[in-house]
Amino acid sequence: xxxxxxxxxxxxxxxxxxxxxxxxxxxxxxxxxxxxxxxxxxxxxxxxxxxxxxxxxxxxxxxxxxxxxxxxxxxxxxxxxxxxxxxxxxxxxxxxxxxxxxxxxxxxxxxxxxxxxxxxxxxxxxxxxxxxxxxxxxxxxxxxxxxxxxxxxxxxxxxxxxxxxxxxxxxxxxxxxxxxxxxxxxxxxxxxxxxxxxxxxxxxxxxxxxxxxxxxxxxxxxxxxxxxxxxxxxxxxxxxxxxxxxxxxxxxxxxxxxxxxxxxxxxxxxxxxxxxxxxxxxxxxxxxxxxxxxxxxxxxxxxxxxxxxxxxxxxxxxxxxxxxxxxxxxxxxxxxxxxxxxxxxxxxxxxxxxxxxxxxxxxxxx
Numbered sequence: 143x144x145x146x147x148x149x150x151x152x153x154x155x156x157x158x159x160x161x162x163x164x165x166x167x168x169x170x171x172x173x174x175x176x177x178x179x180x181x182x183x184x185x186x187x188x189x190x191x192x193x194x195x196x197x198x199x200x201x202x203x204x205x206x207x208x209x210x211x212x213x214x215x216x217x218x219x220x221x222x223x224x225x226x227x228x229x230x231x232x233x234x235x236x237x238x239x240x241x242x243x244x245x246x247x248x249x250x251x252x253x254x255x256x257x258x259x260x261x262x263x264x265x266x267x268x269x270x271x272x273x274x275x276x277x278x279x280x281x282x283x284x285x286x287x288x289x290x291x292x293x294x295x296x297x298x299x300x301x302x303x304x305x306x307x308x309x310x311x312x313x314x315x316x317x318x319x320x321x322x323x324x325x326x327x328x329x330x331x332x333x334x335x336x337x338x339x340x341x342x343x344x345x346x347x348x349x350x351x352x353x354x355x356x357x358x359x360x361x362x363x364x365x366x367x368x369x370x371x372x373x374x375x376x377x378x379x380x381x382x383x384x385x386x387x388x389x390x391x392x393x394x395x396x397x398x399x400x401x402x403x404x405x406x407x408x409x410x411x412x413x414x415x416x417x418x419x420x421x422x423x424x425x426x427x428x429x430x431x432x433x434x435x436x437x438x439x440x441x442x443x444x445x446x447x448x449x450x451x452x453x454x455x456x457x458x459x460x461x462x463x464x465x466x467x468x469x470x471x472x473x474x475x476x477x478x479x480x481x482x483x484x485x486x487x488x489x490x491x492x493x494x495x496x497x498x499x500x501x502x503x504x505x506x507x508x
Contacts, residue, residue, distance in 0.1 A: 182250035183229055186222035188261035192272035194219045206380030206439075220279070223263075224483075227282040230254055231487030234289040239491060248290035249297065255287050256300040259307035273318055274332050278484045280311045281339035281393070285486035288346050305347055312343040316355050329366050330375035331390035333359050338393035338485070341400050353406060356397055363394070364415045371422025372436055383437035384426045385454075391423055392457035396485045399460040399493065402503040413464075413504040420461055424470070447473055456480035459489035463499040
């Protein structure tokens with residue numbers, strides 16, 4: 143069996159992806175900095191307390207009937223966090239793409255994240271739903287910070303505060319999902335969003351233990367995937383079954399790409415299961431009736447790749463760094479750039495157009 147333990151080069155390799163500087167040459171001047179400081183947005187105030195319940199009607203056994211009032215309450219509770227993540231990922235992506243504003247944007251992002259970290263954002267999670275679902279926001283913040291961490295000189299104290307906060311959240315997520323999360327949730331999409339957040343934190347604080355936990359989380363979910371590639375814990379979601387399989391594959395693919403490109407090996411069988419799950423989802427997009435036959439109800443996802451909301455398929459850019467699939471790459475071409483703020487923003491920039499994330503990582507470490 144292939145060795146799936148981290149190689150000795152892991153901590154060295156993380157430096158490449160941590161800064162994302164493989165295709166970036168920094169440039170800047172005091173005048174640029176002054177101009178940039180004026181354009182740094184006023185970020186939303188830190189979200190410390192989350193106390194929302196489920197988005198779904200209490201009587202909906204498969205959680206496929208939205209409660210409009212509860213759904214709106216969840217959106218309202220997360221609005222500041224989601225707006226903050228969109229703003230900092232946009233700044234971080236621009237820093238990656240444009241060396242002339244890299245240092246200015248990086249400082250803006252770092253100072254913004256520092257404000258949230260110093261306030262102990264998400265430090266008061268009052269409900270089970272908040273504990274289960276907030277990881278995507280931690281992952282989004284961590285990704286934006288990782289993209290720019292090494293693009294701004296100084297800010298040592300700010301970075302230390304941020305990384306202590308990220309570590310606190312990484313430790314909480316691991317403890318919660320190992321010990322307290324509901325059994326079914328431990329094998330579904332929310333566990334994978336937690337694994338993505340922990341992966342992002344791992345690359346920042348250089349923690350092999352965090353990588354190991356993310357990898358173990360992937361394995362726990364992959365072991366449930368059916369022979370046809372469907373994910374049973376998502377197929378239970380009625381009309382949202384395909385929607386939630388796509389929602390699960392997003393953090394799985396992004397986390398797997400970060401792990402694989404940092405010289406950490408999946409087994410051939412695990413790689414095959416990931417490919418099978420993605421294949422099932424793509425086939426479902428082309429013909430949702432295939433998923434409806436399993437879920438027992440017409441699917442909410444529209445038919446056709448081009449008909450999807452771009453953020454719901456942006457993760458395919460990360461997936462394409464794992465495999466070599468020219469047909470899929472060509473199918474995505476007219477839809478690019480593809481972005482999802484919780485996975486780092488412009489994933490076309492971060493994966494397809496990033497020389498450090500070129501296709502075919504699966505199999506290279508065997």
